[in-house]
Amino acid sequence: VKRCLAAGWVLAAACNGPPAPDAAVCQDFIHRICIQPICSAVTSNIILTGDCETTLLARTGCSADSFTFTTPDRDRFLACRLPLLRAGDAPDTPPNCDDVQDVMTTCLDVVNFLNTPVADGGP
Amino acid sequence: VRRASAGLLALLCACSLVHEETRDERGALLRSFERDGAPVPGGVRARAQAKWPELTLSFTSFELCRHEQVNEYAQDHIIEKTAPSAGPELATGVSTSLVGLGLFLARGLLSNTPNTSYIDGGGNYGPSDRTVAAGWSYTLMILGVPALVMGTVTLLQTGEKVTTSKVEEIASARDAPCNEKPVDGRVELLPPEGGAGKAFPTHEGVLVLRDSDLRGAPLGKVTLDGKPVLLAESEAPVVERYLACVRALPAPEQAALADWPQERLEAAADTAHECELVSGSPAKELARALQAELERRPTGPPIPQGPRIASFDEAVAAYQPALHIGPRGDPPSRLAEPMLQSGTAVQLQGMLLERVEANIAIIDVQGVRVLVFLPPLSPWVANLDNGSRVEVVGVYQGRQRLGSTEGPLVRAVWARPGM
Numbered sequence: 001v002k003r004c005l006a007a008g009w010v011l012a013a014a015c016n017g018p019p020a021p022d023a024a025v026c027q028d029f030i031h032r033i034c035i036q037p038i039c040s041a042v043t044s045n046i047i048l049t050g051d052c053e054t055t056l057l058a059r060t061g062c063s064a065d066s067f068t069f070t071t072p073d074r075d076r077f078l079a080c081r082l083p084l085l086r087a088g089d090a091p092d093t094p095p096n097c098d099d100v101q102d103v104m105t106t107c108l109d110v111v112n113f114l115n116t117p118v119a120d121g122g123p
Numbered sequence: 124v125r126r127a128s129a130g131l132l133a134l135l136c137a138c139s140l141v142h143e144e145t146r147d148e149r150g151a152l153l154r155s156f157e158r159d160g161a162p163v164p165g166g167v168r169a170r171a172q173a174k175w176p177e178l179t180l181s182f183t184s185f186e187l188c189r190h191e192q193v194n195e196y197a198q199d200h201i202i203e204k205t206a207p208s209a210g211p212e213l214a215t216g217v218s219t220s221l222v223g224l225g226l227f228l229a230r231g232l233l234s235n236t237p238n239t240s241y242i243d244g245g246g247n248y249g250p251s252d253r254t255v256a257a258g259w260s261y262t263l264m265i266l267g268v269p270a271l272v273m274g275t276v277t278l279l280q281t282g283e284k285v286t287t288s289k290v291e292e293i294a295s296a297r298d299a300p301c302n303e304k305p306v307d308g309r310v311e312l313l314p315p316e317g318g319a320g321k322a323f324p325t326h327e328g329v330l331v332l333r334d335s336d337l338r339g340a341p342l343g344k345v346t347l348d349g350k351p352v353l354l355a356e357s358e359a360p361v362v363e364r365y366l367a368c369v370r371a372l373p374a375p376e377q378a379a380l381a382d383w384p385q386e387r388l389e390a391a392a393d394t395a396h397e398c399e400l401v402s403g404s405p406a407k408e409l410a411r412a413l414q415a416e417l418e419r420r421p422t423g424p425p426i427p428q429g430p431r432i433a434s435f436d437e438a439v440a441a442y443q444p445a446l447h448i449g450p451r452g453d454p455p456s457r458l459a460e461p462m463l464q465s466g467t468a469v470q471l472q473g474m475l476l477e478r479v480e481a482n483i484a485i486i487d488v489q490g491v492r493v494l495v496f497l498p499p500l501s502p503w504v505a506n507l508d509n510g511s512r513v514e515v516v517g518v519y520q521g522r523q524r525l526g527s528t529e530g531p532l533v534r535a536v537w538a539r540p541g542m
Contacts (some may be wrong), residue, residue, distance in 0.1 A: 015254045016243055016247045017237025017248035017254070018237055018248055019246055019248075020239070022244060030241050079245075089243060117216065
């Protein structure tokens, strides 16, 4: 019975919904790295002049529903987002700071995207 | 891959076993009948006819015909199939399939809006409630339908199947020689201790031996072309008496008898009496002479009771039995061998059945009835009770008939109760 229930859970979990818009993906990324307490990897790599989430949404333009990825593209952004889900995929689950450090180290293009205001050549 | 894995898992979940038990139950007796089986090769047997100085042996080959008493019964062959898991499997299959079907039919009532509160690693929203319900309905039906089918099939396979047939049981079987026909070949008379013996050819299945052919060569076994020849039980006394004549004749000088020891004289008298039964034998005069010599000597116990024999062990030491007939010794059939010489010391173990005369007892030795002469004056005779086990040291005196009982006769030197 346990095997059957486990199989059912696997099959049900394999289902998913439609692709989320680029803006929603970007907002989710920013929300996760800005969950308090903010990891030092964020403060040391990303320039924050006010509230983390507000600042970054405004700087990157992700708050607009019409936002689309250019550089880095959507696939690259999703790949860099994966370490942030290791601690849990619920939106309000704070990521491990080691995973955040991992993102900041390996995804310099994303760090650059987050540090570049949209008017200065952002997406 | 996902569907194949799910299917395999479903089969594993639905897997069940049917236990099969087979048994036979015998019913009533239908009938009893007799029948003859096909003959099987038997061997060679011989019939003996003695007319001094010739012993005529007629050889015939025979087959063994089996006569069987058969009982015929009705027998039920029962195959009982049970599946302890069939019930739970069927119940699980029904409930799971129904829940899955219900979810599938009711999925339209659920929201089709994706779960936007969550984005997975691939950048997709979470599934809608309708999609989750459909997934579960497929899962439950994939698991439930095979279980339902397997449970139903298994349940249909269970039950009891009875096949009634007739069976035969052989209640008794008797093999008897049949299809006898004369056979020719090379007859060999072999000594009891083995080795080469004298050989003679037969003519039309018949071999005529003279006393000179058997003199000085103790007869142990007869073969025809290397195959052992069976001598019918009724024929054994004929050969034995003829061999007694071979040993007794020619008669010794009358004067020499006076020098013979008492025991040799008595054994020779017995042998001569046995020889008298052979047609045409000249043993009557010899028997008369031996009897006269015995009567001339002072009467007394036939077996020495002197100082040398004072116990069973002393009797064993003095006579040194050549045969030890008993449960842990030689088989009693050794007493029926025609080549067994009168005067051979033997030791017996058996049960004293009865006293048929004042001085003759019958002892059962493993099913063979042995006549034992008990010297009436011997002090140990009073210790022997009917129905008790006894141990005897004595001298073999040939085969004798006493009333309706015929068997080997042993003259006891000492006997004691128990083993």
